[in-house]
Amino acid sequence: MTRRMIILTEGHTNPRTAKTASCLIRYRRDDVVAVLDSTEAGRTTQPLLGVGGDLPVVGSLDAAPQADTLVIGIAPPGGKIPPAWRAVVLAAIERGMNIVSGLHDFLGDDAQFAAAAQQHGVRIDDVRRNDEQTIATREGLRPDCLRIHTVGHDCSVGKMVVSVELTNALKAAGHDAKFIATGQTGILVEGDGCPIDRVIVDFVSGAAERQVLAHQHHDILVVEGQGSLYHPAYSAVTLGLLHGCLPHGMILCYEIGRDSPVGFPGIPLPPLAEVRRVFEEMANVMFPARVIGVAMNSRTVSADQAEQEQRRVRDELGLPVCDVIRHGPAELVEAVEHLRRKCLESVP
Amino acid sequence: MTRRMIILTEGHTNPRTAKTASCLIRYRRDDVVAVLDSTEAGRTTQPLLGVGGDLPVVGSLDAAPQADTLVIGIAPPGGKIPPAWRAVVLAAIERGMNIVSGLHDFLGDDAQFAAAAQQHGVRIDDVRRNDEQTIATREGLRPDCLRIHTVGHDCSVGKMVVSVELTNALKAAGHDAKFIATGQTGILVEGDGCPIDRVIVDFVSGAAERQVLAHQHHDILVVEGQGSLYHPAYSAVTLGLLHGCLPHGMILCYEIGRDSPVGFPGIPLPPLAEVRRVFEEMANVMFPARVIGVAMNSRTVSADQAEQEQRRVRDELGLPVCDVIRHGPAELVEAVEHLRRKCLESVP
Numbered sequence: 001m002t003r004r005m006i007i008l009t010e011g012h013t014n015p016r017t018a019k020t021a022s023c024l025i026r027y028r029r030d031d032v033v034a035v036l037d038s039t040e041a042g043r044t045t046q047p048l049l050g051v052g053g054d055l056p057v058v059g060s061l062d063a064a065p066q067a068d069t070l071v072i073g074i075a076p077p078g079g080k081i082p083p084a085w086r087a088v089v090l091a092a093i094e095r096g097m098n099i100v101s102g103l104h105d106f107l108g109d110d111a112q113f114a115a116a117a118q119q120h121g122v123r124i125d126d127v128r129r130n131d132e133q134t135i136a137t138r139e140g141l142r143p144d145c146l147r148i149h150t151v152g153h154d155c156s157v158g159k160m161v162v163s164v165e166l167t168n169a170l171k172a173a174g175h176d177a178k179f180i181a182t183g184q185t186g187i188l189v190e191g192d193g194c195p196i197d198r199v200i201v202d203f204v205s206g207a208a209e210r211q212v213l214a215h216q217h218h219d220i221l222v223v224e225g226q227g228s229l230y231h232p233a234y235s236a237v238t239l240g241l242l243h244g245c246l247p248h249g250m251i252l253c254y255e256i257g258r259d260s261p262v263g264f265p266g267i268p269l270p271p272l273a274e275v276r277r278v279f280e281e282m283a284n285v286m287f288p289a290r291v292i293g294v295a296m297n298s299r300t301v302s303a304d305q306a307e308q309e310q311r312r313v314r315d316e317l318g319l320p321v322c323d324v325i326r327h328g329p330a331e332l333v334e335a336v337e338h339l340r341r342k343c344l345e346s347v348p
Numbered sequence: 349m350t351r352r353m354i355i356l357t358e359g360h361t362n363p364r365t366a367k368t369a370s371c372l373i374r375y376r377r378d379d380v381v382a383v384l385d386s387t388e389a390g391r392t393t394q395p396l397l398g399v400g401g402d403l404p405v406v407g408s409l410d411a412a413p414q415a416d417t418l419v420i421g422i423a424p425p426g427g428k429i430p431p432a433w434r435a436v437v438l439a440a441i442e443r444g445m446n447i448v449s450g451l452h453d454f455l456g457d458d459a460q461f462a463a464a465a466q467q468h469g470v471r472i473d474d475v476r477r478n479d480e481q482t483i484a485t486r487e488g489l490r491p492d493c494l495r496i497h498t499v500g501h502d503c504s505v506g507k508m509v510v511s512v513e514l515t516n517a518l519k520a521a522g523h524d525a526k527f528i529a530t531g532q533t534g535i536l537v538e539g540d541g542c543p544i545d546r547v548i549v550d551f552v553s554g555a556a557e558r559q560v561l562a563h564q565h566h567d568i569l570v571v572e573g574q575g576s577l578y579h580p581a582y583s584a585v586t587l588g589l590l591h592g593c594l595p596h597g598m599i600l601c602y603e604i605g606r607d608s609p610v611g612f613p614g615i616p617l618p619p620l621a622e623v624r625r626v627f628e629e630m631a632n633v634m635f636p637a638r639v640i641g642v643a644m645n646s647r648t649v650s651a652d653q654a655e656q657e658q659r660r661v662r663d664e665l666g667l668p669v670c671d672v673i674r675h676g677p678a679e680l681v682e683a684v685e686h687l688r689r690k691c692l693e694s695v696p
Binding site for chain 1: 452485486548554578626633
């Protein structure tokens with residue numbers, strides 16, 4: 001893995017658009033040298049992204065000469081690179097820096113970038129590139145490996161963060177748990193996984209299943225969810241992943257105040273109880289599963305408001321509820337441990 | 349479009365595996381010269397595939413010298429070409445024949461095939477090849493174009509045949525209807541469409557939406573369904589298509605006696621009423637839709653048994669029920685006309 005990253009977020013250094021940046025800083029802080037955004041140069045990432053402490057935001061590559069890798073730090077809808085960023089990518093290549101990108105538009109397939117990379121002897125790592133060509137088989141699943149899956153009412157609500165925090169807390173409690181990354185950011189954080197939204201749709205459940213089969217020597221897998229059954233563009237990603245990883249238990253993730261899917265302001269999202277019902281229904285089409293806890297993202301509200309909401313959802317759904325960043329994931333760890341005991345009891 | 353096709357089904361000349369062959373013969377009979385299957389040479393297709401009348405099955409390319417195009421006539425799970433067929437494809441190329449394939453494994457990307465095709469000046473047409481890279485937008489849908497979608501309890505139950513028969517009957521009744529092909533066979537029959545199961549999953553709903561937008565100058569679109577929400581490998585294809593084409597009405601297709609998804613003998617399929625409920629539920633997550641009729645595939649039972657089943661399902665679901673091949677699609681045409689009147693009334 002790369003070691004001295006500068007993360008390009010030019011003009012988009014906010015927690016929503018710069019999801020890749022903020023997660024890399026959160027989980028690989030020691031490998032990040034700076035964030036590159038000329039519109040915020042001179043500041044630090046903490047007030048902008050809520051992570052990173054004194055990590056500097058710089059205005060040019062010159063200001064972070066120790067960086068050896070340029071990471072594209074946003075995940076725009078459709079995954080195209082903003083045209084204005086091309087010059088920065090080329091400049092980085094000319095300095096001998098490797099490029100890491102999670103965009104759908106593969107930078108390595110761009111003739112100009114590819115030629116420059118060859119000339120300067122650097123690597124372009126397109127994290128979403130994959131060659132998944134296997135359909136799901138439903139064979140070989142270990143009954144004594146517990147599969148947990150984070151799902152949500154929308155994309156970009158924190159499913160990856162919840163998955164990582166939960167996995168880390170399970171490990172800290174002595175469990176043999178593994179985070180299964182299914183998106184470009186998770187893959188950069190964990191060092192393995194599958195970019196599930198980039199798989200050919202016939203093979204998407206197969207790709208998720210392969211991740212489970214490859215890692216089920218662990219006791220507990222926490223499979224990062226993608227999108228939402230309620231997202232007008234990405235619901236197929238969500239269902240293919242759900243039906244490929246066949247969870248025993250789901251963690252329902254949501255953001256307080258999110259009332260429409262990202263990019264679709266006119267479309268209302270239903271109440272949480274309805275989201276829970278539909279995810280359980282669609283999971284159970286293939287395998288018995290239920291939602292065992294709720295992870296709320298309370299980033300935009302006060303601690304008091306978060307606590308009120310926590311009580312409200314707890315009462316309404318009768319489930320453990322927490323913000324894994326604000327409260328820590330202890331309640332979810334307990335819910336997973338409880339489900340694991342129940343599942344082990346039922347294994348012959 | 350090609351004009352003198354020979355369809356390769358070597359060792360698989362049965363209605364289930366040779367779906368592409370039997371549909372091409374059904375709808376483009378005049379363009380088909382022969383079927384190539386050395387294990388059935390000398391017979392005709394009617395007793396083997398139930399279509400084609402006296403269309404000959406031949407044992408070699410030599411026996412059909414007038415053919416100018418070799419079509420791969422099966423759609424195996426995973427879409428790989430059987431190794432034994434390579435020699436036939438190469439021999440066809442060497443005779444100057446064009447190749448048409450709907451496999452996931454693109455024949456045009458095979459170094460040996462590509463070199464031979466170039467040498468002999470022939471085209472390799474991989475029908476599943478696509479470059480869909482647009483997410484769904486939910487913008488620009490015409491409210492006065494009625495969208496009908498065939499869905500099913502499994503794949504390979506006849507959704508394509510139902511879609512074509514219904515479209516043809518609607519046209520015969522004076523409607524401006526259009527069949528929207530979403531699979532390789534439908535595309536070969538109709539001459540346009542999108543190979544939806546081969547699209548990158550992030551773009552699958554967008555690809556379906558684009559088909560609707562491109563053809564909504566017609567009054568009625570009949571969008572061919574794919575797979576099933578109950579299929580362990582392909583449910584993402586089904587949901588992405590459903591949420592991309594946003595039907596007003598669905599035709600529920602099923603085969604009598606099919607009790608497990610193709611390729612998954614251990615997994616039971618639920619009763620039709622449950623299938624209908626789940627499809628309506630998942631459609632309504634995005635757009636108000638309901639099942640307006642049932643298309644049964646009664647190919648494996650007697651006329652008496654088909655009629656009994658027709659009555660039973662009619663009573664159970666309270667919907668028009670027919671086998672579009674055995675009974676014709678008149679009942680479904682009526683159901684579509686009824687829904688069209690209701691939808692037009694609600695357009696401002």
